[in-house]
Amino acid sequence: MKNNGLYITDVENGSIAEEIGIQPGDRLVAINKEPIRDVLDYRFLCANEEVLAKIVTASGEEWEIEIEKDYEDDLGLDFGEHSFGPIRRCHNRCLFCFVDQMAPSMRESLYIKDDDYRLSFWQGNFVSLTNVKDEELKRIIDQKLGPLYISVHTTNSELRCRMLNNRHAGKILEQLKMLAEAGIEMQTQVVLCPGINDGEELKRTIRDLALLWPQVHSLAVVPVGVTKYREGLYSLRTFTETEAQGVIDLIEDYQNKFMSLWDYPFVYASDEFYVMAGKPIPPTENYGDFPQTENGIGLARLFLDEWAEVEEELPNEIDDHRRITLVTGTSGETFLRLVTDRLNLIKGLTVELRVVQNNFFGNTVTVTGLLTAGDIIGALKGKEIGDLLVLPTVMLRNGEEVFLDDLRVSDVSEQLGVSVTVAEGPRDLVEIVLGLDEK
Template identity: 40%
Template sequence: MPVVIQSVDPHSYGEKAGIKAGDTLLRVNGNSIADVLDYRFYITETKITLDLVDGKGTAYSARIKKGEYDDIGLEFETYLMDKQHTCKNKCIFCFVDQMPKGMRETLYVKDDDSRMSFLFGNYITLTNLTDEEISRIIKMRISPVNISVHTTDPALRVKMMANPRAASSLEYLKRLCDGRIKVNTQLVLCPGINDGPALEKTLEDLGRLYPNLQSIACVPVGLTRYREGLFPLRAYEKENAGQTIDVIDAFAARMEKKYGERVAYPSDEFFLKAQRPIPPAEYYGEFSQLENGVGLIALLKDEFESALRLDEESGCKGEFTIATGVGAYGLIRSLSEMVMAKHPGVKIEVWGIVNRFFGENITVAGLVTGRDIVAQLWGKRLGNKLLLPSVMLRHEQDRFLDNYTIKDIESQLGVPVKTVDNDGFMLYNAMTGRE
């Protein structure tokens, strides 16, 4: 697929070879370029020949010698070099389908792009892929690939994803593992549908793909209050959340005994719903599923306690407020008490923000909106600074899900705001006024 070059970095290999903005890239070393994966794969050679067409329609070639992984300085209109592949499923638990109207447009995009999985860690369902694309992934040694499995029962997967290809695409999972591609998987679990015996079967099926199948994250379905006309689902409660943890842990114990790794993990939210203690950091191995909320609390607590032990001072002062999701309230409150015990001059108030926007079933900090923060902290004594988890903001760190900005919060509540990453050392420093 010919791709127009938008710009060429100054002093780059591309500029030195005479390539200009507006030229069209056709091939690299004789290989056609379909997208960014092809481009990145073929430019790793130390000697490359690019076939191009200049802005006047004249064909020419550019030859470059470089280091194996050096970039050549070409920029394209989009990072992927073509359109992002969107999801063709209609999953019964899809969070995008549960979004209210009137939010920013990007929140309604259903991503299911294998390139985004490799480049940014997004999860894909495999239903968009072809035999040729699977072969390309294996040829290029693209690892890891993150896959939403949900169940290995073909008929149940079709039911849950409302896509006939959901059954046959499961074959790609085995093919990738057989091709020595590393795979991380996730299971969004819905009570009475793909948990219980169905979950036991899925775990056993996935376990047979170890070691190239590296990890399994088990996440409870998230239900907002915007579900009119959607598939009837219910949220996990204390009893069935605990039962689900037991199923996962039984499988994980067998894997650990056989291979030395647990492989399967319940997300932190399962432990919170079951009202069970979060396991210690050692439970989570290499923390391979942090983006799925697996081990976030344990890692944060472990890092925070290390920061506390290493702190030789005890005279910090300041008055701070922390707002977080209801699920993390207990942890953040206990960590703040550790700080106040060590630093008597520090006062910290912690608020668990109830999610009025999406509904009270949603308890994670990453889905708290700016308007809920303002409404629930209005008129409160907030001290010198308001600390917020950075996961509340989009990747650009400028807006909440409801388009509120940090400046909106500051102006309406009359207090400076600092966002803090999910890092125990950074949180400790923020609580003690050092950042």
């Protein structure tokens, strides 16, 4: 297949590319005779002091341009949405796949299953490696594409093939060993399903991956998510409180062993397991360097640590009385109740915590980040909210004020007839509640 290179959408002002006449609309086809497949090739091949760039202009002319530059200098090209070309889709049919459990008639992007090792390196997406060929493993090694974020689920080859419904899934340990021997850093995860890959199978997975430490830097264990949209899918359930306690005990036992060996815990139970089990969140030192916060590992501890700092700075009273409503999902109640109880000791301030059930996905889904605007509106319509409604940013699409059901923060405000704002972390929340963000 002919390589068409990367379409250039923008050229940085004052850059090398601008000086030599490259323009938006041109294509970067090759560097140093090597074809450019995506932005990773561009970054890797640009890391030379002598660069031979092949350009096809918008008018169809072919240029070969010799460039001498400092090692760290970039050419100044941007490829926008074309940076990776077609995204590699998932070929698995995992029995626990959350996308398969999405509600109907949502935005199209929510049904897309990517499984692209390039996005794992670039954005931290978890991938299964089931669609990665040997030449692509070689590319990962040659271009040092780490850290990678890898969904392992189990190191039992036969079981992994069944869980992912993919006959190529059983090679995972072989692939991880190859990457580890090449020095590629990996963060791994297990989506734990009761009666399938827990118990002895989880022990086996932990032991196998620990043999690849420190290249396998961490292992996150997260509970399977089960929504009400599972008609025709594999029969799954969530963990009971007792089972969640057992998972935590198993993981903490391994943590203690690894701490004595490496002074690093390596394996972590997600915050959700601690909520399920009704157990306190472990201390800061149990989270190492917090390698997987975006996977729900240690976020509660970071929240509590920041709250402890902020709490020391709270005033005894405020000048003008303020009545605030704060929203959380079921799993966040324990931590937010601690905050609101303390804030209500401030004279002149009333903060009410509203725990909203997830009716959109079903009440087995408890994490705050999966609440929708519809859930919030349905729970609070006709209720006394006060001067301001505060929502956590985890409910919103990254960088936007849009919920999973495509409603916006402004829609919540309009439907409930109240001012609405969002808070990120305890310090931001306290500034909003006390009105400091308005001064």
